[in-house]
Amino acid sequence: MTDHFFVALLLLVNLRLFASSRMGSLIRGAAAQSFLTVCLSALLRDGGITAESWIFLIVSGLVKCLVLPLLMFRALRTVGIRRDIEPFVGYRVSLFLGLGAAAFSFWGVVQLPLPGGGVNPTAIAAALLSMITGLFLIVARRKAISQAIGYLVMENGIFGLAPSLAVHSPLIVEAGVLLDVFVGVFVMSVIILHIRQEFKHIDIDRLSELKD
Amino acid sequence: MLWILLLTPFAAGLASMAMKSGRARRFLLVCVPCFHFVCSILILASESGLSTNRWLGADELSLLFLLSTSAIFTVSSFALNLFLREHENPEKGAGRFSHEAFFAGCVLLLLGTTTLAILSLHTGVFWMALEATTLASAPLISYQRSSRSLEAAWKYLLICSVGIAIALVGNTALAVSTAFDAATQSTPLTFHALAERADLLHPVWLKIAFAFILVGYGTKMGLAPMHTWLPDAYSESPSPISALLSGTLVNCAFLGILRTNTIMLQAGVGEYSGGLLLTFGLLSLFMSGWFILQQGDFKRLLGYSSVEHMGILAMAVGAGGGFGVLFHSLNHSLTKGLLFLVAGNILSLYRTKSTKSVTGILRVSPVTGLLWLAGFCAISGLPPFGIFVSKFSIMLAIGSQARWGILGLFLLALGIIFVGMWRIVIHMTFGAPPESHSFVETRIRPGIQDIAPIILCSLALLLGLWLPPPLARLIERAAVIMIGGA
Numbered sequence: 001m002t003d004h005f006f007v008a009l010l011l012l013v014n015l016r017l018f019a020s021s022r023m024g025s026l027i028r029g030a031a032a033q034s035f036l037t038v039c040l041s042a043l044l045r046d047g048g049i050t051a052e053s054w055i056f057l058i059v060s061g062l063v064k065c066l067v068l069p070l071l072m073f074r075a076l077r078t079v080g081i082r083r084d085i086e087p088f089v090g091y092r093v094s095l096f097l098g099l100g101a102a103a104f105s106f107w108g109v110v111q112l113p114l115p116g117g118g119v120n121p122t123a124i125a126a127a128l129l130s131m132i133t134g135l136f137l138i139v140a141r142r143k144a145i146s147q148a149i150g151y152l153v154m155e156n157g158i159f160g161l162a163p164s165l166a167v168h169s170p171l172i173v174e175a176g177v178l179l180d181v182f183v184g185v186f187v188m189s190v191i192i193l194h195i196r197q198e199f200k201h202i203d204i205d206r207l208s209e210l211k212d
Numbered sequence: 213m214l215w216i217l218l219l220t221p222f223a224a225g226l227a228s229m230a231m232k233s234g235r236a237r238r239f240l241l242v243c244v245p246c247f248h249f250v251c252s253i254l255i256l257a258s259e260s261g262l263s264t265n266r267w268l269g270a271d272e273l274s275l276l277f278l279l280s281t282s283a284i285f286t287v288s289s290f291a292l293n294l295f296l297r298e299h300e301n302p303e304k305g306a307g308r309f310s311h312e313a314f315f316a317g318c319v320l321l322l323l324g325t326t327t328l329a330i331l332s333l334h335t336g337v338f339w340m341a342l343e344a345t346t347l348a349s350a351p352l353i354s355y356q357r358s359s360r361s362l363e364a365a366w367k368y369l370l371i372c373s374v375g376i377a378i379a380l381v382g383n384t385a386l387a388v389s390t391a392f393d394a395a396t397q398s399t400p401l402t403f404h405a406l407a408e409r410a411d412l413l414h415p416v417w418l419k420i421a422f423a424f425i426l427v428g429y430g431t432k433m434g435l436a437p438m439h440t441w442l443p444d445a446y447s448e449s450p451s452p453i454s455a456l457l458s459g460t461l462v463n464c465a466f467l468g469i470l471r472t473n474t475i476m477l478q479a480g481v482g483e484y485s486g487g488l489l490l491t492f493g494l495l496s497l498f499m500s501g502w503f504i505l506q507q508g509d510f511k512r513l514l515g516y517s518s519v520e521h522m523g524i525l526a527m528a529v530g531a532g533g534g535f536g537v538l539f540h541s542l543n544h545s546l547t548k549g550l551l552f553l554v555a556g557n558i559l560s561l562y563r564t565k566s567t568k569s570v571t572g573i574l575r576v577s578p579v580t581g582l583l584w585l586a587g588f589c590a591i592s593g594l595p596p597f598g599i600f601v602s603k604f605s606i607m608l609a610i611g612s613q614a615r616w617g618i619l620g621l622f623l624l625a626l627g628i629i630f631v632g633m634w635r636i637v638i639h640m641t642f643g644a645p646p647e648s649h650s651f652v653e654t655r656i657r658p659g660i661q662d663i664a665p666i667i668l669c670s671l672a673l674l675l676g677l678w679l680p681p682p683l684a685r686l687i688e689r690a691a692v693i694m695i696g697g698a
Contacts, residue, residue, distance in 0.1 A: 113416050115391035131381070138374060147370055151377070158380050167387040169401070173336030177380070180343040184373050187347055191354065191366050198359045207363040210444040212503050212512070 003043050003120060010036045010126040010160075011102060014133045017153060018098030019091050021083050023145060026137075027072050030149050030156070033130060034064035037156045041163040044120055052171055060159075060178050068152060068185050075189040076145060079196045088205075089140040097136065105129040115166070123164030130157030144195060144202040148188040155181050213258075214268060217251045218327055220244060225320030229313050234300070238293050241316050245285040245323060252282040256686070264404045267334040271404075272689040276538060277330045277467055279686075280545045283671070284459035285323050291452040291553050291664045292319060298560075299450075315355050322348040322456065329464040333402045335383045338468055339376065342432060345461055346372045353449040364441075364448035371441040372432050379428025379468070382421045386475075389417035403471040407696055410478035418476060422485050425472045426492065432465035434522045435492045436499040443503070443515035447565065451556025454511065458518045458552060459545040466525060466541060470694055473529060478696045486530040490618065493527025496520065497625035504632040509565045510558070513636060514551050517591055520629055521548070527622065528606040531615060534691035536605035542687075543590075543598035543675055550668035551587040554580060557661050562646075567636045572645035579658040581641050583665050588637045590672045592630050598675030 013036060017029045038061040045053065089097070105128035109121050134154025138147045159177075162169060195202055224244045228237045256275055263269045270278070296312060307313070325348050329341035346369065354365035386406065390396040392414040399405050406413070431438040446454045469489075476485035500520040507513045521544045528537045557580050562570050574581035590597035603626075610619045645654075658666075 113414065115388060115414075117391075135374070138370070144366065151370065151373055154374065155377055158377055158384070161381065162384050162387070165384060165388050166391065167384055169336050169387070173334070173340060176337065176340035177343075180340055180347065183347050184343070184369075187350055188369060188373075191350070191362065191369060194354065194357065195362050195366060198357070198362055207366065209360050210363055210367075210448070212443070212506070 003040060003123060006036055006040045006043065007122045007126045010040065011129060014126075014129050015095065015098045015102070017133050017137065018101075019095040021085075021087075021091055023076055023082060023084060023143070024073075026084075026146060026149050027069050027076070030072075030152050031065045031069040033153060034068075034156050035061065037127075037130070037160040038064065040123060040126075040160060044118070044123060044163040044166075045168070056171055056174060056178075060174075063178060063182055064152070064156070068182065071186065071189055072145065072149065075192055078193060079145065079202055081143060081145075081202070084141050084143045084146050087141045087146075094136070094140065098133070101132040101136070102129050105132065118166035120164045124161065127157045127160035127164055130154070130160060133157070142203050142205060144192050144204055145189075147204065148185060148192065151188070152181070152185055213251065213255055214270065214331060217248060217255065218268070218324065218331060220247060220251075221320045221324035221327065225317045225324060228320060229317035230308055231313065232308050234296075234307075234312060237313060237316050238296055241296070241319060242289045242293050244320055245282070245289040248323060248327070249282040249286045252278050256682075264333060265402075267337050267402065268328075268331050269333050270331055271333075271693055272686055273467070273470070273538075273693045274330050274333075276542070276686055276690045277463055278327070280463065280542045281326055281330060281460040284456065284545055284549045285326075287664045287667050288452045288455045288459070288549060288553070289319075291455070291556070291661070292450075294661055295450055295452050295556070311355075314351060318348050318351050319453075319456075322352070322461075324348075326460055326464055330467060333404060335386060335401045335403065335406075338403075338471075339380055339383055342379075342429070342464060342468060343373065343376045345464060346376065346432070349453075349457060349461065352453045353445050355450055355453070356448075358448075361448040364444040367441045368445040371438070375428050375431025375438060377428070378431070379425050382424030382426075382428055382472075385417050385421035385424060386472075389413040389415075389421060392417075403475065407475045407478045410475050411480065413475075413479055415479065415481055418479050418481055419484055422472060422476050422481075423488065426469060426485075426488055429465040429468040429472075430492060430526070433462050433469065433526075434496075434519050435526055436496040436519060436523065439496065439499070439519045439522075442519060443512040446515035446518065446552070447509055447511035451511075451552050451559065454514070454555075455549040455552035458514070459549040462518065462522060463541055463545060466522070469526070470529065474694060474696050486532065489526045489530030491530075493523045493525070493530055494618070494621055494625070496523025496526065497622065497629075501625050501628040501632065504629050507632070507636060508567055510567050510570065510636065510640065511552075511555050511565050513567070513633065514548065514555060517551075517629075517633070518544075518548060520625075521591075523625075524603070524606065524622075527618075528609065529694075531606075531610045531618060532613065532695070533606050533609035534695055535687055536602050536609055538687050538690050538694070539675075539679075540599065540602035540606060543602050543672060546668050546672045546675070547587060547590045547597070547599060550583070550665050550672060551591060553665040553668065554583045554587055557665070558584065558640075560661075561655065567640055569646060570640045571643045573641050575654070576645050577655040579662050579666075580655070583662065583669055584637070585641055586669050586673075587665075588633060590669075590676075592633055593626070596673060596676050598672050601676055601679075
């Protein structure tokens with residue numbers, strides 16, 4: 001029952017990410033989504049949860065809900081923007097697209113042949129929706145920082161996909177993936193700061209010197 | 213031995229970031245790749261530590277990629293050393309944690325992560341290593357901190373990270389495909405173990421996995437239409453870095469696709485995976501041809517040529533080529549490394565990347581001009597060079613299956629690219645140098661910067677004339693592994 005509750009919250013947070021224009025609430029949304037994903041993956045590991053995996057879950061929760069959002073808030077302050085004004089896709093349209101994406105994820109899960117045992121279809125749908133949300137933020141928003149947030153959101157979806165399909169990778173691999181995501185977002189924020197210094201803005205569509 | 217090979221570059225990379233003396237750092241930058249090369253040769257010679265049932269190990273396929281990676285790194289490290297000496301920044305210095313220190317450190321970390329990717333036999337570890345190569349190389353692209361290089365670095369980092377994240381979905385799908393049969397439920401997710409029990413895996417999930425992995429790793433490899441970052445990154449990064457990216461990094465991603473394809477072949481869904489590979493391959497060939505025809509920047513030209521060759525590789529794997537594919541990837545690495553290093557020398561002579569303003573290289577600097585010509589002869593597959601042999605054996609493989617339509621399309625694309633490329637190269641190499649002497653000096657005598665390209669050029673030529681028997685055996689055995697034999 002609790003897992004359904006978390007899945008419902010996750011769906012709502014994803015819709016919020018589709019519709020929010022303020023960068024601050026986008027980052028908070030991503031943090032909330034990370035928190036819910038980590039909780040959900042702890043719930044879905046019923047029984048076989050060891051001390052090491054508890055530690056891993058706590059560490060990944062800390063990194064994704066606290067360290068990375070703080071890093072992004074810092075980048076946001078340095079860059080000095082509040083909103084993603086005039087995105088490529090308007091916010092009202094985005095919300096409807098989000099609803100469509102949610103419907104699509106549930107439809108997709110019904111189509112898949114699922115193995116028995118430990119698989120949670122609604123959690124798969126939520127994870128799919130998170131991935132789609134992330135990809136959407138990457139392509140539909142104008143600011144580089146929204147794209148970095150989109151990457152984090154998408155990564156959360158993939159992180160949540162494995163436990164909802166009852167796939168448990170070895171701990172060292174999961175730790176490596178977490179390290180990659182952490183360093184990835186870190187390098188992204190460093191490059192965003194350099195872009196800001198060089199261009200005085202971080203609008204992706206105005207980064208258009210290189211093309212054929 | 214494998215551990216030494218793996219850990220040395222990581223340790224050296226971190227050390228060089230914290231190192232105070234710029235001289236010692238540049239020394240390290242050359243020494244570590246040389247040491248790496250010697251170690252790879254030793255491993256190859258002794259064939260010790262060849263085990264495939266652990267997460268990290270080496271089979272013939274990884275040894276072949278290890279050898280080419282190590283060779284390109286060793287040769288490029290000399291060019292990198294020169295590059296750093298030329299671009300020394302006297303004001304900021306090159307002390308601890310300086311800009312240059314991070315650059316040199318990232319190069320060594322790139323060597324480490326590339327080695328890890330090649331040696332990892334576990335799908336998850338491979339993924340992790342490949343994403344780490346992206347992170348280690350993004351700061352290298354933006355080294356010059358110009359607006360263009362920052363734009364290129366951002367595109368590279370974001371597109372490749374998202375691409376590789378998509379491949380992670382493919383890994384999860386691979387894991388799910390083992391969950392249906394009781395006999396496969398406890399299979400470790402290593403490429404070899406999955407290939408051994410491939411017939412028991414769930415075919416639908418395998419197909420899902422392959423599609424995601426091909427799109428994911430294909431992004432990093434530079435297959436069209438996910439190639440958009442590639443010409444930007446290659447043209448804006450320092451030339452020795454472009455040589456490294458095109459000679460080593462794309463091969464790693466290709467290795468991931470190859471190993472996954474082996475699982476598909478064993479599982480009996482080879483027709484599906486081959487079809488996808490053929491489609492992406494041909495698309496890359498034609499798209500790169502289109503952009504090469506209208507290219508005005510010679511480093512971007514080389515970038516699109518990489519897209520072309522990745523297309524050839526994907527297509528050849530899809531058509532069931534074995535020996536030719538691996539030999540082609542080796543040849544391409546050497547030749548593209550050569551071309552990027554020469555492009556760097558041309559850039560420092562003319563101070564422009566525009567193909568229109570560069571004329572008469574042969575008169576300005578005969579050695580550079582000859583190397584440039586030789587490189588393009590090699591890359592477009594003219595006879596004495598290795599690529600001629602490998603392209604020919606790929607065509608034979610396609611022809612022997614009587615897939616004439618595909619062979620026709622392949623030749624058509626190659627023809628378009630050949631014309632587009634030589635139109636530019638002839639204009640650049642021959643004729644009189646530009647009137648306005650924007651370049652610094654004519655350089656009639658060969659200089660120290662010509663050594664690295666000359667080595668690569670002779671290797672590319674050597675492989676076309678004579679394939680050393682041990683190398684031939686290695687490639688043959690790797691080709692057997694590639695199609696799933698023991």
